Amino acid sequence: MNERWRTVGALAGALFAVNVVARLVIEFGVDGDQSAAADRVSLGMFLVIGVILAGLAFHWGRDRPVARWGADLAAAVLVALLLTVLVGPLLVGNNPFANGAGTFFAQIWLYLAASGAGTLVGYLVLTALGRDHRSQQLKRYAERGNAKPRRVVRR
Structure with a gap:
């Protein structure tokens, strides 16, 4: 169980690191009045x-049930989202609510949309290829049913 939380924490840290890099690029690499460039960097971060x-959905979905890896991804995304929205702006010297409530909540919805779309695409590709955990279980069950029955030994 400890390893499972360590994996969730590492994933949340990696997602937050992507946000920190994007914020630093916007802060130091983009002039203050170029909002189009900042929007492109933000779009790249969400991608x-x-x-x-x-x-991760593709990789974890092969050998784990959806409930397990889905809960892990959801926990990591939630932690990364809280760090991104509340701590991320502080790293570049801004207030999380500096641009108003609309921007604050828009960032939350965009983050959830990007993470949900990414997870869904990974799992749908995995399912379409028939490599997900459930499909593999059904395949093994069908193969076991089609195998020769055990021969009864008489004494």
């Missing part, structure tokens, strides 16, 4: 988060 979660 990277989606790709990371799609890859």
Whole structure:
């Protein structure tokens, strides 16, 4: 169980690190009045988060039931979201609520949309290929049913 939480924490840290890198690029690499460039960096951050979660859903979905890896991903995304929204702006010297409640909640919805879309794409690709945990269980069950029955030994 301890290893499971360590994995969730590492994933949350990685997702938060992606956000920190994006914030630092926006803060030091983009001029203050270029909001289009900052929007492109933010879009890139959301795409990277989606790709990371799609890859993990694809990888974890092969050998774990959906309930287990889904709960792990949801916990990691929730922790990373809280860090991103509340701690991330403080790292670059801003207040989390500096741009108003609309921007604050928009960031939450965009983060949830990107993480949900990435996870869904990864799992749908895995399911379409028939490599998910449930499909593999059903395949083994069908193979076991089609095998030759055990021969009864008489004494």
